[in-house]
Amino acid sequence: MKILLTGGAGYIGSHVLNLLGQDGHDIVVVDNLSTGRKEALLYGRHEEFNLEETERLEELIKKEKFQACLHFAGSIIVPESVEKPIKYYQNNTQNSLELIRLCEKHGVHNFIFSSTAALYGDSATNGICTEESPLIPINPYGRSKLMTEMMLEDTSKVTNLNYVALRYFNVAGANVDLKVGQCSPNATHLIKIASECATGKRPGMEIFGEDYDTKDGTCVRDYIHVDDLAQAHVDALKFLVTKKESAVLNCGYGHGYSVKEVVETVKRVTGKDFEVKITGRRAGDAGTLISKAGKIREVIGWTPKYDDLDLIVRTAFEWEAKLS
Numbered sequence: 001m002k003i004l005l006t007g008g009a010g011y012i013g014s015h016v017l018n019l020l021g022q023d024g025h026d027i028v029v030v031d032n033l034s035t036g037r038k039e040a041l042l043y044g045r046h047e048e049f050n051l052e053e054t055e056r057l058e059e060l061i062k063k064e065k066f067q068a069c070l071h072f073a074g075s076i077i078v079p080e081s082v083e084k085p086i087k088y089y090q091n092n093t094q095n096s097l098e099l100i101r102l103c104e105k106h107g108v109h110n111f112i113f114s115s116t117a118a119l120y121g122d123s124a125t126n127g128i129c130t131e132e133s134p135l136i137p138i139n140p141y142g143r144s145k146l147m148t149e150m151m152l153e154d155t156s157k158v159t160n161l162n163y164v165a166l167r168y169f170n171v172a173g174a175n176v177d178l179k180v181g182q183c184s185p186n187a188t189h190l191i192k193i194a195s196e197c198a199t200g201k202r203p204g205m206e207i208f209g210e211d212y213d214t215k216d217g218t219c220v221r222d223y224i225h226v227d228d229l230a231q232a233h234v235d236a237l238k239f240l241v242t243k244k245e246s247a248v249l250n251c252g253y254g255h256g257y258s259v260k261e262v263v264e265t266v267k268r269v270t271g272k273d274f275e276v277k278i279t280g281r282r283a284g285d286a287g288t289l290i291s292k293a294g295k296i297r298e299v300i301g302w303t304p305k306y307d308d309l310d311l312i313v314r315t316a317f318e319w320e321a322k323l324s
């Protein structure tokens with residue numbers, strides 16, 4: 001297929017590009033390299049520009065006649081979104097609006113959107129989120145993504161555009177063959193930070209809050225291996241092409257680990273010790289976010305292979321060591 005992939009040089013986009021490229025698809029990546037890296041582009045042709053450049057985007061979409069668009073480009077850091085809401089509404093909402101508008105206008109009928117568990121905020125009972133749980137995001141990041149889901153839903157009702165919104169839980173680890181991994185320069189994600197500690201790039205780390213209503217007081221998340229998440233996109237694409245309908249799907253394994261459990265796992269798996277300080281809560285954090293994971297398996301036949309925190313941590317650590 002002829003595919004437009006935005007944000008293909010970033011963490012998740014580059015893992016999906018790796019799978020789609022191996023399958024022989026004809027891919028154009030639009031990425032301005034603001035957080036992504038050129039070396040992560042293992043396949044496809046790269047167009048380096050910002051999605052805000054709508055004239056250039058329209059020219060490309062018009063000329064290439066894509067059959068599908070996978071939209072990864074965006075800003076993804078919860079605490080940063082609290083500090084810089086406009087950046088999130090620009091990069092995530094406004095840019096998505098233009099992209100959806102242009103895809104619809106020029107006949108790109110299959111659209112896959114990187115959505116997020118942050119849409120649920122603290123609304124789900126015991127933090128177990130079904131796709132029907134109320135959508136009450138508690139930070140600008142989640143709100144900026146929710147608006148895009150709404151635009152897709154409304155547009156798909158009255159046009160030929162079909163979409164799959166994948167609501168990612170906590171994506172972590174690196175490609176099992178270590179071809180690609182997470183490279184964000186100022187990382188904020190837990191497993192990445194703990195891996196930086198284990199490789200000696202950071203002297204220590206903080207745990208943000210131990211007064212949540214969870215088993216040990218620290219936040220609980222559903223950590224999913226990035227290669228499994230990438231495969232979900234491949235499955236979603238097949239679903240769109242064969243079924244010609246839309247779906248909104250949680251993308252997680254269905255069980256969670258606390259921050260303390262994750263940090264202990266990193267220390268055990270890597271055999272490295274490092275300093276960990278408990279500090280106050282971080283703005284925008286929900287207590288527990290765990291996917292109720294059945295629907296994605298039923299609807300698109302997703303069968304994850306790496307539901308194993310030790311393996312997630314090992315690949316993250318090995319990638320981090322390879323980077324240094």
Ligand code: UFG
Nearest residue numbers: 078116117118169170188189190193206207208219282289
């Ligand atoms: N944490 C620490 N110390 C750190 C980093 C993180 O204690 O140095 C804690 C956070 O406070 C949080 C947990 O580890 O409780 C996970 O935090 P991350 O920053 O790794 O991830 P988030 O849960 O904030 O967000 C991630 C993605 C979002 C997605 C969300 C879904 O960045 O895009 O998972 O659960 F929406």
